[in-house]
Amino acid sequence: MSDGIEVQPYESAAEVSGEGEPHNTSPPKVVPRQYLMAFILTTCCFALWGFANDITNPLVKVFKEVFQISNTQSSLVQFAFYGGYFTMALPAAYFIRRFSYKGAIMVGFALYAFGALLSIPASLNTNFWIFIAGFYILTFGLAFLETSCNPYILAMGPPETATQRLNLAQAFNPMGSLTGMIVASTIIAPNLQVGEFRDKMEAKSPEVVQYVEADYASGLPDFDQEYGTLDAAVSKALANMQVTSPETFQAIQQHDLGVVRTPYVVIACVVIGFLILFALTKMPTFAADEPDAPVGELTVRLFGKAHYREGVIAQAFYVGAQITCWTFIIHYGMEQVGLSLAQAQTWNIAAMMIFLISRFVCTFMLKFVSPGKLLSALAVTAAILTFGAIMLPGQTGLICLVLISACMSLMFPTIYGIALKGLPAEEAKLGSAGLIMAIVGGALLPLMQGWFIDTIGVRNSFYLPLICFVAIAIFGVRTFTRFEKESNFQTVS
Template identity: 60%
Template sequence: MSDGNETTDQFDPYKPGVSTGTPKVKDIDKGTGIVPKKYLLPFILTTCCFSLWGFANDFTNPLVKVFEQVFIITTSQASWLQFAFYTGYFCMALPAAFFIRKFTYKGAIMVGFLFYAIGALLAIPASMTATFGLFLLGSYVLTYGLAFLETACNPYILSMGPKETATQRLNLAQAFNPIGSLIGMFVASQLLAPNLLVTDFQKDIKEGNPEVVKYLIQDEANLPPGATLADDGKSFVLKDDLNTEVNLYSEGLPDYDTEVGALGAATTNAMKVFRETEPEAFAEFQQADLGYVRTPYVVVAGVVLAFLGIFAFSKMPVFKSEQADAPFLEITARIFAQPRFFGGVIAQLFYVGAQIMCWTFVVHYGMEYVGLTLAEAQSYNIVAMVIFLLSRWICTFLLRIFSPGRMLCGFAIGGIVFTLGAIYLPGYTGLMSLVMISACMSLMFPTIYGIALNGMEEEEAKLGSAYLIMSIVGGAVLTKLQGGMIDDYGVRFSFWLPLACFVVIAIYGFLTFAVFEPRAARESASA
């Protein structure tokens, strides 16, 4: 095991002599290359963590729609899943940073694995008891682990070699994050969604299967026992603990191919009557679907525990700083006094919110406005991720030509244009416009990260990184808000919220190239 001074460098696209280009894999085994030989195994093990948190992030997004259908809840209620998931980052990022300051990166990673596994395994009691709240708790605890992993792994990777290649080293490690994301999306769209009974249930409604259509009440004479007709005569109230209201299709069933949202509404209404009239059969139905949800969590928990064991018995480098860090409050005051950092935290909060909203509710958009199944709608998320990856490679090249601020502003404006397309364009055209937003989002997270931390001292960058990870809470708050907007105003209208996020990011990009970058150039020239 090799010991050395701790070198928690920052992701800095401005640093002279440091290429932001994507490194070649063959460089990782050169003694003086991106990853020195003595750090090769620790680098590989740490890089695997990037894929593990990528899986968790992108397996969670489609579960909002799954839980909405299986638990028969509103989009706003189902969005508590994302709220719980991304609030965990906010709550644990700073404790993770304090842990690293006191102990080691390896220790923080192992704690992260432990939280990750515990959160994933909570899916077992949650599914067996059909308790949505336990799924929320599991997601919250799981992201405690992700906060530890992300707070530790990024600076740990930067420390494993020369400062001159730190950015390239981080880029190489980050290239493995989308692999986990794609696996999570694939599991959700190809292994989970097609096997759900609720998917077949909705298909049967669309095809007019009498075994399912019987739950769509068309005559008040056939109301379920105890149900009462509402005053408007267009709905009835079930005799359950929630006084659930259900549509009465007295004028006949809708045309699912032409009426937006009609199929989803009919599925929900039929599920409510199914639950009320055949509770035992519904419980078996629900248990079967939650069992499908449980399996990926159990598998990934096993993988994470295996990595915990591997890390426990592996020799990992320990980096200790020669000087003690300044007090926490002193560093915090210094970094938040810098407009580019404070603005970066705000911009990152809105970016993460926009990303999670677009990748979560593309499923709702595809199902309600294009008439896709859950699996088909989720497949467009995979298309969005592929576009995201390709665009990131292109942006890596373009950043050698254009300044980060100009790129950020330009791509945010592109995001605004595509979001307007998702709001106003019809059918598949609107859906593809929504998918293309991912091309514009591809450079935003690392670029905002780099702009915000540019020019910081080592101790400032370490704490600044934790605050930037805390800003991931935007994915919790804004996604929950959009879920409520979907319930009240519809999917299309709700995308005004991501559009507002891109406006904030565009302003930050403009300030960067109009104010921050010229100021940095003047300071560099006078130094």
């Protein structure tokens, strides 16, 4: 299946010819001119999956109240969302081997749109499980996009600048994430009736105080927002409303799920537009000189390489840490500082802005510092900040939690680039699938942290991402003390 311009894999600017003298001594370009349009279009995909990731995070808290479920149950949103990556990454790699990167991207768009559109029957039927199915299928599409786009970007230029090129493309991912967060805070959160209910509880309005248990019924005189008592009382009141005034509660559910549905329908339309655009655009296919080796042989070769094997493990820890920090920053702000959902989401937006700025700064720093050293330094700093979020009360702890994003900005693309460094194209295709499957960390760890929140509280639950950052720091140290010194592993300059 040919989807466009068929070219051979890019040759390094330092490739020798004739007597062995380099035919071009100029610095290698990050994005060569012949790939510029393909690079721009593919980079747009990074923003599209960033939007999906971060408009979904606040729904863990929203669904907890709207469906009256536990933190553990509401964390199934992230379990389904990131579980879809694990399920579909390997099939996506098989598809790329059989067809092309472009074809895989188009399939990704189709699945993305279909999953987003499932929000329509889910909201109309007030059905939590249809939402879960929609998130699961949506991330089938994201798995196709990430499995194809990351190695596609790596192939669009000289290997010497591959990690820089991927970091540049990944820099546009937080732009999509930031857009998703802004939509969540300006369109979803302010229009939720559960948010209005919470405001009335804070004001001790009689129309909502009537739903609170007897020990709070006298105007909630001992309300202490600083330690999350308001949040607990809101949950109790909504639970009582569901029992004593089911029609009123169902009206709130229908309204709020309709609010949640709208941005998913809009993004589905945008994604369908990109599907049409890719279908009409010629893209390079990077034809290999020889057919790829059997999958079993490639798998053995891949996991025989320590930098790849350990990179997959580090990526699972990273994605788990990222999703827990961004998902439960809302719980932290609401329960530890007494913020509303919209206010807590504003702190999440601040974290994403810091993440975005730091991504560009770290991409620039890679010109001067090896990936392994920078990765390990940032992971250690992230661990210290996470410990601060655990030990320091109130807003100080929340600030530490937000600042972790500055450290996380470099991690995904750098771990990805380190893991695939020096791999031939046939191994990189399958290797990319393994790294995308590692995103399952984002499914498992939030579920674990949701259970920790239910049992030991939101602050202590952050020991889980703390352990993740320690593991990433170890991988970073391993990279610059061992991998970057090996003859077949060149440090990106």
